[in-house]
Amino acid sequence: MTYLVESTKTMNSGPRRSRLGTVLSLLWADKFATFAALFLLLLMIACLVGPLLVGDAAGGINFAGRNAPPQLEKGFLYILGGDNLGRSLLARIVVGAQTTMGVAVAAVVTSVVTGALLGLVAGYRGGLVSDVIMRLTDMIMSFPSLLTALVVLYVLGPSVANLVIVLAITRIPVYLRTTRAEVMEARSRVFVTAAIAMGASPARVLFRHIVPIVLPTLLTIAAVDFAAVIITESGLSFLGLGIQAPDFTWGSMVATGRNYIASAWWLSFWPGLAITLTALSLNILASWLRIVTDPQQRWRLEGGRKDD
Amino acid sequence: MTEQHTPLLAIEGLKVQFSGPRGVVNAVDGFSLTVERGETLAILGESGSGKSVSASVVMNILDMPPGRITAGSVRFEGRDLLRMTPAERRKINGSEIAIIFQDPLAHLNPVYSVGWQIAEVFRIHGRARDATEAREKAIALMERVGIPNARSRADQYPHQFSGGQRQRVMIAMALALSPKLIIADEPTTALDVTVQRQILDLLKDLQREMGMGLILITHDLAVAGLMADRVAIIKDGTIVESGGIRDAFTAPKAAYTRQLLEAIPHVERTRRSGEEGELRPPLLVARDLTKEYQLSRGIVGGSAGTLRAVDRVSFTLREKQTLGIVGESGSGKSTVARLLMRLTDPSSGSVHYRDRNLFSLRGAELLAFRRDVQMVFQDPYGSLNPKMTVADIIAEPLAIHRDILPRAQWRDRVRELLGLVGLKPEHAERYPHQFSGGQRQRIAIARALASEPRIIICDEAVSALDVSIQAQIITLLADLRDKLDLSYIFITHDLPVVRSFADEIMVMKAGAEVEHGRTDDLFLRPRDDYTRKLLSAGKIPAWMQRIETAGHPGIPRAETRTTP
Numbered sequence: 001m002t003y004l005v006e007s008t009k010t011m012n013s014g015p016r017r018s019r020l021g022t023v024l025s026l027l028w029a030d031k032f033a034t035f036a037a038l039f040l041l042l043l044m045i046a047c048l049v050g051p052l053l054v055g056d057a058a059g060g061i062n063f064a065g066r067n068a069p070p071q072l073e074k075g076f077l078y079i080l081g082g083d084n085l086g087r088s089l090l091a092r093i094v095v096g097a098q099t100t101m102g103v104a105v106a107a108v109v110t111s112v113v114t115g116a117l118l119g120l121v122a123g124y125r126g127g128l129v130s131d132v133i134m135r136l137t138d139m140i141m142s143f144p145s146l147l148t149a150l151v152v153l154y155v156l157g158p159s160v161a162n163l164v165i166v167l168a169i170t171r172i173p174v175y176l177r178t179t180r181a182e183v184m185e186a187r188s189r190v191f192v193t194a195a196i197a198m199g200a201s202p203a204r205v206l207f208r209h210i211v212p213i214v215l216p217t218l219l220t221i222a223a224v225d226f227a228a229v230i231i232t233e234s235g236l237s238f239l240g241l242g243i244q245a246p247d248f249t250w251g252s253m254v255a256t257g258r259n260y261i262a263s264a265w266w267l268s269f270w271p272g273l274a275i276t277l278t279a280l281s282l283n284i285l286a287s288w289l290r291i292v293t294d295p296q297q298r299w300r301l302e303g304g305r306k307d308d
Numbered sequence: 309m310t311e312q313h314t315p316l317l318a319i320e321g322l323k324v325q326f327s328g329p330r331g332v333v334n335a336v337d338g339f340s341l342t343v344e345r346g347e348t349l350a351i352l353g354e355s356g357s358g359k360s361v362s363a364s365v366v367m368n369i370l371d372m373p374p375g376r377i378t379a380g381s382v383r384f385e386g387r388d389l390l391r392m393t394p395a396e397r398r399k400i401n402g403s404e405i406a407i408i409f410q411d412p413l414a415h416l417n418p419v420y421s422v423g424w425q426i427a428e429v430f431r432i433h434g435r436a437r438d439a440t441e442a443r444e445k446a447i448a449l450m451e452r453v454g455i456p457n458a459r460s461r462a463d464q465y466p467h468q469f470s471g472g473q474r475q476r477v478m479i480a481m482a483l484a485l486s487p488k489l490i491i492a493d494e495p496t497t498a499l500d501v502t503v504q505r506q507i508l509d510l511l512k513d514l515q516r517e518m519g520m521g522l523i524l525i526t527h528d529l530a531v532a533g534l535m536a537d538r539v540a541i542i543k544d545g546t547i548v549e550s551g552g553i554r555d556a557f558t559a560p561k562a563a564y565t566r567q568l569l570e571a572i573p574h575v576e577r578t579r580r581s582g583e584e585g586e587l588r589p590p591l592l593v594a595r596d597l598t599k600e601y602q603l604s605r606g607i608v609g610g611s612a613g614t615l616r617a618v619d620r621v622s623f624t625l626r627e628k629q630t631l632g633i634v635g636e637s638g639s640g641k642s643t644v645a646r647l648l649m650r651l652t653d654p655s656s657g658s659v660h661y662r663d664r665n666l667f668s669l670r671g672a673e674l675l676a677f678r679r680d681v682q683m684v685f686q687d688p689y690g691s692l693n694p695k696m697t698v699a700d701i702i703a704e705p706l707a708i709h710r711d712i713l714p715r716a717q718w719r720d721r722v723r724e725l726l727g728l729v730g731l732k733p734e735h736a737e738r739y740p741h742q743f744s745g746g747q748r749q750r751i752a753i754a755r756a757l758a759s760e761p762r763i764i765i766c767d768e769a770v771s772a773l774d775v776s777i778q779a780q781i782i783t784l785l786a787d788l789r790d791k792l793d794l795s796y797i798f799i800t801h802d803l804p805v806v807r808s809f810a811d812e813i814m815v816m817k818a819g820a821e822v823e824h825g826r827t828d829d830l831f832l833r834p835r836d837d838y839t840r841k842l843l844s845a846g847k848i849p850a851w852m853q854r855i856e857t858a859g860h861p862g863i864p865r866a867e868t869r870t871t872p
Contacts, residue, residue, distance in 0.1 A: 190690035194752075197649045198759070199678030199708050212695045295695060295739035 026292055029301040033288035036281035043278060046097045054091035059246065062086035070266055081266040084256065089270050092253060096271065100249040101278075103160060104229045107167035112222050115172040116214070119179025120206055124187060134180070137173045145170035146235065153241040163242055167229050174225070175218060182214040216290040223286035227279030250274050314386040315342040316521045317366070317405075317489055322380030324361055324370070324545075335361045337545035339380070343489065348515065348522040350536035350553065352529065352568070354774035355745070358545035359525045363491050365390075366523075367407050368397050384489070403433050406482035410494035412474035416466040422477050423447065423462025429484040449480040454510060471637075472503035476510065483514060489521040496531065500636040501801060502841055508535055527774055529568060533557065541565055567776055591795055592625040592648070592681075592763060597657035599643050617643040619819040620657065623812075625763065628789065630796040632810030632827070634803050634842065640819035641799045645767045648797065649683050650674070679709045682756035686768035688748035692740040698751055699736040702726070705759035712759060725754040729784060746777035753784065757792070765797045770805060782809050803842050807831060815839050 027034055051058075054077070068074060068082035077088035122130040140148070149166045156162045186192060187210065195205050234251020236242035238258075243249050250271040257267030291297045324336040336358045343349045353359040364370040366382055366389065382389040384400065392400075409415045417425060426449055427442035429435075436442035443462070450458035453476040466474060475495060482490055492511065496504040512535060515522050524535055532539055533553060540550040541564065548562040560566050599618040618640045625631050635641040646652045648659060650666060659666040661677060669677050682705070685691035692701055702725055703718045713721055723733040729750040740748055749769065756764050766785070770778040786809060788794055800806055806813060807827060814824045815838065823836040834840045 190685050190687055191693045193651065194683065194685060194691050194755075195693075195704065195708075197651060197678065197683045198705050198755075199675050200704070201708075204708065209693055212693075293695070296741045 023292075026298075026301045027288070030288050030291075032284050036284040036288075039277060039281045040285065043097055043101065043281075046094045047101050050094040050097060054088070054094055058087055058091040058095040060087065069264070080270045081264070083253070083267055084260060084264075089253075089266065092248065093250065093271055093274050096248050096250050096253060097274070099160075099243060099247055100230060100233075100251065100275075103164055103167070103233055103243070103249065104226055106164045107171065107229050107233075108222050108226055110164065110168035111171035111225075112175050112218055114168065115175025116179045116218055118172070119176040120183055120210070120214075122176070123180040123183025124202070124206060124210070126184075130180070133176070137176050140169065141173045145232070149232070149236055150239070150241060153236065158241045158244055160243065160247070163233065163236065166236075167232060170232070171225060171229065174221060178217060178221060179214055182217055183210055186210045186213045212293070216293055219289060220286050223279075223282040226282050227275060230275050230279070314383070316345050316347075316385060317343040317523075318381075318383045319362065319366070320381050320383070322362060322365060322382065323378045324358070324365060325376045325378050327376070334545050335375070336365070339542070339545065339547060341540050341547065341550065343521045343523055345488065345521055346515070346519045347538065348512075348524060348536045350524045350526060350532035350539045351542060352526060352532050352539055353542040354527050354776065357542050359542055360493055361545075363407065363493050363523065363525055366405065366491060367401060369407075402429060402487070403485040404487050405489045405491065406485070406487040408475070408478050408482050408490065408492040408495045410497050412471070412478045412498075413466060415478065416474060418466055421463050421465055422469065423450070426450065426462075426477065426481050426484060429481055433485055435485060445484075446480075449484060450477070453477070453480045453483070453514075454506075455480075470503075471499050472507060475499060475503075475507050479507075479510065479514070483518070486518060487520060489523070490515070491523045491525070493525045494527070495524070497526070497528070501803075502636065504531075505844075511535070529557075529775065541568070570776075570779070588626040588628060590624045591627050591662065592797075593660045594624075594644075594648070595622050595658050595660075597621045597644070597647060597659065598655045599640075599647060599652065600655040616819050618647065618654070621814075621816070621819075621821050623814055623821075623824065625795055625797060627762075627795055628793055629812065630789070630798055630806075630810045632806035632813040633797065633799045633816060634801065634806060634813055635816035636801055636842075638818070639816040641801075641816050642767055643819075644816075645683070645765050645797070645799055648765055649681065650677070675709065679705070679712075679759045680761050681763045681765065682759060682761040683765045683767065684749070684752050684756050684769040686771055688745050688752055688772060689740075691752055692748060692755075694740055696739075697736065698722075698726075698738055698740065698743075701740070701751060702736075702755045702758055705755065709759055721758070722754075725757055728757065728788070729754045744777075745773050746780065749773060749777075749781055750784070753781075753788070757788065760792075761794070763795045763797065765799070767799045768801065769798070771800065771802065778805065785809070803831075815842065 027037060062082070063086050066082065066084065066086045068078055068086065070081040071078060074082075077091055080089040080093070083089055083092060118133050122133040148170055152166045152169075153162055156165075192205060192209050195209055200208070230249075230251055233242055233249060234255050237249065237252035238255035243252050253271035254268045254275070257264070257269075257271070260267050288301075291300055319342075320340045322336055322339040323334065326333045326335050339358070339362055341349065341351075351359045351362070361370065361375070364375075365377060366384075368389070370377070377390060380390075384405065389397065389400070416422070420428075423443060423446045426446035427436070427439070430442040430445050431439075436445060447458045447462050450462060455461055455473055455476055461469075466477070469477065479495075495511065496507050499507060508531065511522070514520075522535075524532065526532055536553045538551065539553045539556050540547050541556065541562065542548065543564050549556055549560060549565045556565060557569065560569060597618055598616065598620055600614045600616050602614055621640075621644060623631060623633075633641045633644060643652070647654050648666075650669075653667060661681070664673070664677075666677065696704075699719070699722050702722045706712050706718050706721065719736075722736055726733055726735055731747065731750055731754070735743075735747075740751065743751065749772075752769075753764075764785075769785075770781050773781060782805065785796065785798075789796065798806055798810055803813075810827050812825065813827050813830050815822045815830070815836070817838050823830060823834065823839045825835075830839065831843065834843055
């Protein structure tokens, strides 16, 4: 009983805020997540308006600034230095964000959605359907993912769309297997049986009861996967099967800089840092989201005092 | 008693705090008790009362942090355990004080054989010269605690033992070094009633034989009444009543003790639906219901025979009646529930609901059936989706059966239902984890009522709850039956619980019906041996049955139903 009295206090404190207000205050409660969200917001702005602002500086060759070290003398654009053709690294990182994020987001979303849907079916239906899906997954997993990518891109020809498809296919098994395992576990929980006994349709059981249980895990994996996809894409670009010049991504920038690593480390370092920060931000935000969506954890952000 | 007399164990003014998400909680708050050699002390309390925490302190297995001992002393034969070095404590643990846990499966290591694990105790404390001697000692102990074929069974693994046998193994491990004090933490709670009695008898015999002190931690008045010399009743971390068990139970001083005693199911206080039940029209009729499972022979497949989970069971549920189905684990009673809810199909036999065969219902007809028949599950922690608010949970039947109520009225209906089960309207916005077990079961009942059902199937609906809460829930169910014209099928392993509530009882064993009849006939004139065994196993000692709580009118009914 005391338990409930206490929670009454915490829950009814203050007037009811709007939904957005609640989300923002929960975000503010976790300072790391706030920074991560700000960074991603910045990144989103760069993706949208970057090419308009500094598109020329990213494309124009300027031999005077070849491998220019980070400095302030050449102006604001060269604060991070210049690349092997003298283009501003800052401008290229801003412009490259669009392609990089485009490919990575498209690949991760495709693989999460496909993997989760197939996993839901396999986990919930079981039987022959599940067996067929699982054996197909085993086949994908038994090829080295880079080899699969090479073969497919060689046959279909390198293009952004094909790159997304290849990256997605090699990632699907992770989501599929995780989803299936979690669904099978969730399916045996009593509240799922209770819903079925109440007459809930399979769709209702899946999307109202099982998906909310599985989703936090998938989001966490997706956030980690994001960096992996960017790295794989840069590997493929390096092999000449990924993004083709004049398009470029952070991954291909790292790959280009590799040749100059001994004399001009900044060529690889800055785009590498951009990848790391993006992945880190997504990770932090994903773990924040996991806490927010879990009613039993949310108190940590709702001004839960720690008296110890 | 000489002046140098020191009790075996003396706990004085013990205080334990836990720092948790909602601040500091005093789990144990000023706790003093003594245990003499050869004596049994029962620590009686409901879940969350701090009874297990105090045992953890004695055994030095309290998780610190979050736990913290802030005051008090624990003296074992005069030596303060709390001031000892870890090495000294280890020497006492196991060899002089031993503990028996509630869940033997969780406390036995699944990858070692049982004999090895018992022998380990001898090896750790250096009481055996070599592995062979340790093994021989382990086998002797297993025989002593009543495990047949001990020599061959010593090489088996925990999962190959039944629940009762596993508890015997735990007892063997506790006894291994002839300790002076044994702490038994809910030793029989996880076991079937008939097995419970055997384990308690074994403990009692061994105690008498070896002259140990025994601290029995339990929530079960009957267990305490059967075993203990003295009792300490605790609530919210403090002892509210202590003394000789008969004094405490026959002349209780604390209001809480009376409340506990009130919860003992009494024959006089019947909550049945009344007489002339035979005349009411039948609602649900099961005929020769049978469910068989194919046992597969490993990965290669092929059938290794069939298991009859339910074997030609027939019964009739009439309007406004309660049918109790009683059996121990493995009796097939839960399979019956699954069949009635049409969560699985039978191998043969039929169930007719209002003259329609349940197993031929499809589509809209099945949906209509699902609306009329609802279920309340055993585990109130698992049966509510932790990610949904109470309002969403209770409104779910309304969301599934769209023709009951327009969406705009759901909110009011949810509030009405919460009131009906004794909760408050403002509870609607909370999540299940913010409620206690009894409150969660009330939420589950509110959900079952949302679709205005005719029948509610309760599968062990009160088994996971504390005794005083059990009584409240049963009272609630009976009230609702009278108010809403409900019929119940009440599945349980606990005969006394259904006595006050069910009109008819069916006793099941190994899938088949053993005995079936009106409640009073079955209790007063049981025909079958198994029924008699169940009755005697669940029985409270005779002297306790004579406790007349009506003699202490102290607390009025409304107050015992603590509204949250």
